[in-house]
Amino acid sequence: MPEETKLLKVVAGIVLRGRTALFAQRPAGKSYAGQWEFPGGKAEPGECLCEALQRELMEELRIRPLKFRLWKAITKSYTRTRIRLYFYIIPEFEGTPNACEGQQIAWLLPQHALDLPLLAADVPIVRALAFEIERC
Numbered sequence: 176m177p178e179e180t181k182l183l184k185v186v187a188g189i190v191l192r193g194r195t196a197l198f199a200q201r202p203a204g205k206s207y208a209g210q211w212e213f214p215g216g217k218a219e220p221g222e223c224l225c226e227a228l229q230r231e232l233m234e235e236l237r238i239r240p241l242k243f244r245l246w247k248a249i250t251k252s253y254t255r256t257r258i259r260l261y262f263y264i265i266p267e268f269e270g271t272p273n274a275c276e277g278q279q280i281a282w283l284l285p286q287h288a289l290d291l292p293l294l295a296a297d298v299p300i301v302r303a304l305a306f307e308i309e310r311c
């Protein structure tokens with residue numbers, strides 16, 4: 176399969192604090208710099224999704240998820256890649272989020288995050304999250 180059509184696995188952590196979730200802005204130098212997303216990244220070869228989630232949250236924020244569950248999975252085609260995105264809800268974690276990669280981070284109500292330039296794939300997820308949090 177040509178490189179550009181490979182299906183990449185990406186994990187994204189929806190870290191919750193009360194009715195807010197932690198959003199991160201992609202830093203300069205990364206693809207889609209300036210757009211907002213949930214912390215996470217690509218699973219490495221041989222790594223399971225849970226390991227990838229734990230590694231990415233430690234690398235990017237220095238936090239350790241204590242409880243997490245897979246909430247939604249979607250497939251998205253970007254210009255050169257197709258990705259399978261796994262969104263995990265994380266209601267409990269250890270540590271204080273620290274933006275280790277120069278990224279901006281913010282605790283936001285999902286409906287407020289919709290005012291930010293979100294990665295395209297995240298828009299329906301953030302809408303669904305607003306609805307989910309509203310119900311609780």
Ligand SMILES: Nc1nc2c([nH]c(=O)n2[C@H]2C[C@H](O)[C@@H](COP(=O)(O)OP(=O)(O)OP(=O)(O)O)O2)c(=O)[nH]1
Nearest residue numbers: 185186187212213214215216217251258294296297
């Ligand atoms: N982390 C994250 N990535 C997302 C989200 N939504 C979404 O479409 N993506 C896409 C953007 C990228 O194409 C891909 C993640 O790649 P990445 O470049 O952030 O992965 P990484 O942290 O492993 O980065 P790198 O080591 O390759 O620089 O998934 C999201 O909510 N969180």
